[in-house]
Amino acid sequence: MPELPEVETTIRGLEPVLVGRRIDSIDLRRADLRRPFPPDLRQRITGARVTGLGRRAKYGLIATDRGDTMIFHLGMSGHWRLDPTEIGKHDHVVIETDEGRRLALNDHRRFGSIDLARSDALEAYGPFVNMGPEPLGLDFDGAYLGRALAGRSAPIKALLLDQRIVAGLGNIYVCEALNVARIAPGRGGGHIGRARLDALAGAIRSVLRAAIQAGGSSLRDYVRPDGELGYFSSEWRVYGREGESCACGSLVRRRVDSGRSTFYCPKCQR
Numbered sequence: 001m002p003e004l005p006e007v008e009t010t011i012r013g014l015e016p017v018l019v020g021r022r023i024d025s026i027d028l029r030r031a032d033l034r035r036p037f038p039p040d041l042r043q044r045i046t047g048a049r050v051t052g053l054g055r056r057a058k059y060g061l062i063a064t065d066r067g068d069t070m071i072f073h074l075g076m077s078g079h080w081r082l083d084p085t086e087i088g089k090h091d092h093v094v095i096e097t098d099e100g101r102r103l104a105l106n107d108h109r110r111f112g113s114i115d116l117a118r119s120d121a122l123e124a125y126g127p128f129v130n131m132g133p134e135p136l137g138l139d140f141d142g143a144y145l146g147r148a149l150a151g152r153s154a155p156i157k158a159l160l161l162d163q164r165i166v167a168g169l170g171n172i173y174v175c176e177a178l179n180v181a182r183i184a185p186g187r188g189g190g191h192i193g194r195a196r197l198d199a200l201a202g203a204i205r206s207v208l209r210a211a212i213q214a215g216g217s218s219l220r221d222y223v224r225p226d227g228e229l230g231y232f233s234s235e236w237r238v239y240g241r242e243g244e245s246c247a248c249g250s251l252v253r254r255r256v257d258s259g260r261s262t263f264y265c266p267k268c269q270r
């Protein structure tokens with residue numbers, strides 16, 4: 001599933017194709033993905049010029065000179081294909097720019113979405129209401145985590161997956177960051193001292209940055225916006241490495257709760 005680093009690298013790949021360009025056409029090849037497309041999507045996007053791209057949590061943002069922002073989510077299997085030689089049955093949305101570049105949103109499982117919001121009221125867009133800070137933003141640090149986790153006895157792993165506490169973190173990066181910070185996934189969030197929360201915030205930022213640098217990860221058929229196939233990292237410290245050695249020499253364990261795997265080291269994560 002595309003996680004925050006994949007969305008970030010997607011945005012970086014789309015930027016040179018879209019920014020400053022006019023969208024000559026948007027072809028909606030079905031009426032919906034996870035939910036119906038906005039009824040006025042074609043009308044509001046056709047002829048608009050793209051002024052900038054951005055990301056909030058795992059949502060990509062495409063702003064236009066009409067004051068609209070097209071908000072896309074890649075769901076489980078979504079990715080943009082750049083200048084595809086042919087349009088396939090899983091290419092559900094095709095955008096053409098005034099330079100003749102073509103972008104196809106391919107999503108065979110159709111858990112993705114496209115919505116529209118006014119750019120000056122993005123915070124009112126449903127999923128963004130009550131969403132916590134960006135983990136790579138300036139206001140995310142150990143002090144913030146201390147405030148957000150105070151009095152919370154739920155496992156730190158579950159709390160970090162809560163989008164109201166921090167935006168856009170998924171299972172892989174939470175497992176990795178907890179290993180880097182040497183914090184046991186089951187430890188109560190409110191019982192972690194400030195120095196360890198500083199380390200945790202730093203670990204979250206460093207695992208995300210490393211993945212963005214590596215060009216995204218976690219889905220084998222992920223296609224980069226430049227059309228390149230299948231980039232992902234196999235450099236996980238614990239994720240997917242049950243029975244292999246942790247950096248400390250002990251063996252990585254896997255635990256499953258509510259259908260989700262947690263990979264951790266029982267020795268160095270406390």
Ligand SMILES: [Zn+2]
Nearest residue numbers: 246248265268
């Ligand atoms: Zn270890």
